[in-house]
Amino acid sequence: MFPAERPRRLRATPALRRLVAETSLEPRHLVLPMFVADGIAEPREIGSMPGVFQHTLDSLTRAATEAVAAGVGGLMLFGVPRPEDKDANGSGATDPDGILNRALRSLRGELGDDTVIMADTCLDEFTDHGHCGVLSADGRVDNDATLTRYVDMALVQAESGAHLLGPSGMMDGQIAAIREGLDDAGRQDTGILAYSAKYASAFYGPFREAVGSSLSGDRRTYQQDAANRRESLREVDLDLDEGADMVMVKPAMSYLDVLREVADMSTVPVAAYQISGEYSMITAAAQNGWIDRDAAVLESLLSIRRAGADIVLTYWAAEFAARL
C-alpha cells in the first residue's frame, strides 16, 4: 500500500539537501565577459542587457578589480572599436593600440597574475560587415585568409598580456594555426580556450548591440547547425588534436546535451558560455515579475555545471561570485 522507497526523506531540511547536493557552484567556476569601448567618456549600459556595460578603460579596471575581489575565476574581454575605425579586414584587432589590446595591457598591468585574463580572438567586433573573418571577392568568409588574421591577432593579444586566447570564429584549423603562430613567436605559455562547439544561434542577438556590430547575412556557413550533436564531438576532437588547452560549448542552456557529451569525452577542462540572449531572457522575465530572478539565475548556472561545465562564462559572474 505504502511506498517502500521514500526519496523525499533526503529533501526534508536545507541541511540534508546541502549534504547530498551533487553539484557545486563556486566563485572560481565563473568567468566574467566584459566589454571595453573606444571613444566613450562614461560607461554605457547596454539597452538589451540591463546591468551590463560597455566600459571605458577606467571603469573596466574598477569593475575587473571588483570581480576579482569577489573571487571570479577569470575575465573574458571584448573590444568595441569606434564605428569609423571598423574596416573589411578588422584592422583594429591587430593594432597594438586598438581598444582591446590597450585594455589587455592595462588590465594585466593592474591585475598581474591575480586572475586569468582572456581575450576574444575574433574579427567580428572589428569588421564593418560584422563577420568573424575576412571576405573573399564573392562575399564568402574566406577560411584560410582569416587564419592569417587570427594568428596576427593572437600574437598582439599575447604580447598585450592575455593569459588565454579565445578563438570564437569557427574557422577550420584555427587552433593549429594560432598554436603554431604562438610557438614560433616564443609564446609557448599563452594558452588557448577553444570555442569548439559553437552554434549559429538566435540567442546572440543582444551581443550585436553590446559590440555595436551589424551583421550582413548570417553565420551559418561557419557556425554549427542547432540540429547537430555529433558534429560537436568532431569539432572538439579536432581542437584537442590541434592543441586546445580548454574547450567550450556555446550557447549553454539550449545545448546542455552537447555539453554533457563533450564533458564525457574531453581530456581538457570544459567551459560553457551562458550568452547574451540567455542573460537578457532571464533579466526581462524577472523585470516583468514573471520569474524570481535570483532563483532562476542560480538554477541556470547549476544546470550548466551539472551538465558538465568546469567553467561557466556568465554576465552574472561578479554578482553571484560575491554572494556564493
Ligand code: PBG
Ligand atoms: C564572436 C563572439 C560572439 C560571442 C562571443 N564571441 C558573437 C557571435 O559569434 O555571433 C557571443 C557572446 C554572447 O552572445 O554573449 N566574437
